[in-house]
Amino acid sequence: MARTLDWQLATVGAIRDETPTVRSFTLALPGWDGHRAGQHVDLRFTAEDGYSVERSYSIASEPERIGEIDVTVERIPDGEVSPFLHDVVVPGDRLEVRGPIGGYFVWDTSMRGPLLLVAGGSGVVPLMAMVRHRARSGDAAPARLLFSSRTSDEIIYRDELERLSSAGTGFGVFHTLTREQPPGWIGYARRIDERMLAEVLEPLGAEGWTFICGPTALVETAANALVRLGIPADRVRTERFGPTGT
Amino acid sequence: MTDRFVTRGFVGRRGSDQGGDLSSRTPPGQYLTRDFPVLSAGPTPRTPLDRWSLSIDGLVKAPVSWTWEQFLALPARDWTVDISCVTKWTKLDMRWRGVSVDTLLEAIDLEPSAAFAIAWSDGGYTTNLPLADVLNNQAFVAFEYDGKPLAPEHGGPARLVVPGRYFWKSAKWIRGLRIQDRDEPGFWESLGYHNRGDQWREERYSGD
Numbered sequence: 348m349a350r351t352l353d354w355q356l357a358t359v360g361a362i363r364d365e366t367p368t369v370r371s372f373t374l375a376l377p378g379w380d381g382h383r384a385g386q387h388v389d390l391r392f393t394a395e396d397g398y399s400v401e402r403s404y405s406i407a408s409e410p411e412r413i414g415e416i417d418v419t420v421e422r423i424p425d426g427e428v429s430p431f432l433h434d435v436v437v438p439g440d441r442l443e444v445r446g447p448i449g450g451y452f453v454w455d456t457s458m459r460g461p462l463l464l465v466a467g468g469s470g471v472v473p474l475m476a477m478v479r480h481r482a483r484s485g486d487a488a489p490a491r492l493l494f495s496s497r498t499s500d501e502i503i504y505r506d507e508l509e510r511l512s513s514a515g516t517g518f519g520v521f522h523t524l525t526r527e528q529p530p531g532w533i534g535y536a537r538r539i540d541e542r543m544l545a546e547v548l549e550p551l552g553a554e555g556w557t558f559i560c561g562p563t564a565l566v567e568t569a570a571n572a573l574v575r576l577g578i579p580a581d582r583v584r585t586e587r588f589g590p591t592g593t
Numbered sequence: 594m595t596d597r598f599v600t601r602g603f604v605g606r607r608g609s610d611q612g613g614d615l616s617s618r619t620p621p622g623q624y625l626t627r628d629f630p631v632l633s634a635g636p637t638p639r640t641p642l643d644r645w646s647l648s649i650d651g652l653v654k655a656p657v658s659w660t661w662e663q664f665l666a667l668p669a670r671d672w673t674v675d676i677s678c679v680t681k682w683t684k685l686d687m688r689w690r691g692v693s694v695d696t697l698l699e700a701i702d703l704e705p706s707a708a709f710a711i712a713w714s715d716g717g718y719t720t721n722l723p724l725a726d727v728l729n730n731q732a733f734v735a736f737e738y739d740g741k742p743l744a745p746e747h748g749g750p751a752r753l754v755v756p757g758r759y760f761w762k763s764a765k766w767i768r769g770l771r772i773q774d775r776d777e778p779g780f781w782e783s784l785g786y787h788n789r790g791d792q793w794r795e796e797r798y799s800g801d
Contacts, residue, residue: 351800392600401622427606435602450784563631570636
């Protein structure tokens with residue numbers, strides 16, 4: 348019999364700005380049984396009169412952290428929930444959470460590598476859990492993240508990614524900025540395409556796992572290209588969010 | 594259940610864009626969207642139409658298979674249905690054109706023990722449904738959405754649509770129904786999602 352995913356009360360801990368519009372929230376969960384990198388949680392928000400909504404958020408933190416998770420949330424100006432999380436929630440608040448959810452878009456070190464991660468915008472969040480899991484466990488599988496953002500100010504986890512990719516552990520990050528590049532920018536400066544994927548994939552070979560998360564157009568482009576580049580379809584795992592993500 | 598937990602400071606938008614009758618059409622925990630979000634676990638498969646077929650096999654007296662042309666020649670009708678995805682969006686009045694599963698099953702004789710249909714798709718996806726959940730015009734195989742051929746990312750050339758269940762039961766890129774006497778969890782049903790997936794009972798995950 349399957350275990351029921353009960354709602355539990357999380358206490359909001361640290362709240363950190365990742366970019367001007369993206370914020371991470373640490374949720375302390377005393378009854379948390381752990382998760383796998385790539386999984387998500389459901390959050391439920393209930394008003395005084397009983398009106399209630401739920402949303403799913405990817406877990407950003409690595410499974411090695413015990414009794415707490417991080418979620419990273421982009422503020423959607425006309426959203427119903429993300430402005431509440433950004434503008435109203437403060438440390439010490441309690442939120443209803445259940446999870447972890449999802450068993451396909453997951454990676455752990457037992458699956459070995461190499462690992463190609465492809466992200467657009469806040470699609471990086473579940474991939475960051477994989478990056479952090481790899482780093483925290485000391486895994487040596489070669490791994491690369493190709494990360495599309497609009498501008499350099501909008502690169503989520505920028506400093507941490509920089510630190511991890513210069514640590515000499517076989518992890519590399521490759522940025523592309525699609526809207527505006529700062530002076531002296533040496534990264535990519537266009538939407539992700541097959542040539543870019545081939546360049547980033549090349550040293551990894553076609554034997555590993557690929558995880559893609561981002562807007563539908565990016566995911567479609569990247570998944571189709573990776574299949575053409577020789578990755579077996581069941582090794583191309585995707586998670587998408589449309590323009591409605593609130 | 595104990596006292597309902599109230600999220601401090603949460604008011605919610607309370608359906609400013611959904612009137613009373615619309616909120617009554619929104620299952621618990623869902624929000625209305627006007628978009629048609631795309632969700633799938635892997636790459637979009639692309640089978641050429643001249644190699645496409647739709648089959649029914651398993652516990653049937655004689656299996657049947659339609660080519661694309663034969664499938665399009667079956668009696669089809671328009672369907673306007675509300676769809677709910679387990680990722681929380683609900684989209685009202687989605688307009689499809691497709692062939693009722695009843696029509697497909699008219700072509701075969703079920704064995705008396707037939708009780709479940711396993712829908713299977715290009716790319717290896719599967720999902721399980723009791724026959725009782727798909728008969729009597731509760732399910733159809735759609736080949737048009739909103740007056741246009743169904744786009745590949747939305748499951749084209751043809752997908753199953755089961756409006757009374759969360760949308761993962763509406764198998765994209767469907768290629769066949771395997772009729773069985775016993776239930777067998779499909780792709781998401783094996784990965785923690787509910788076996789039945791009734792959105793009005795909020796059957797999202799195993800154990801709900």
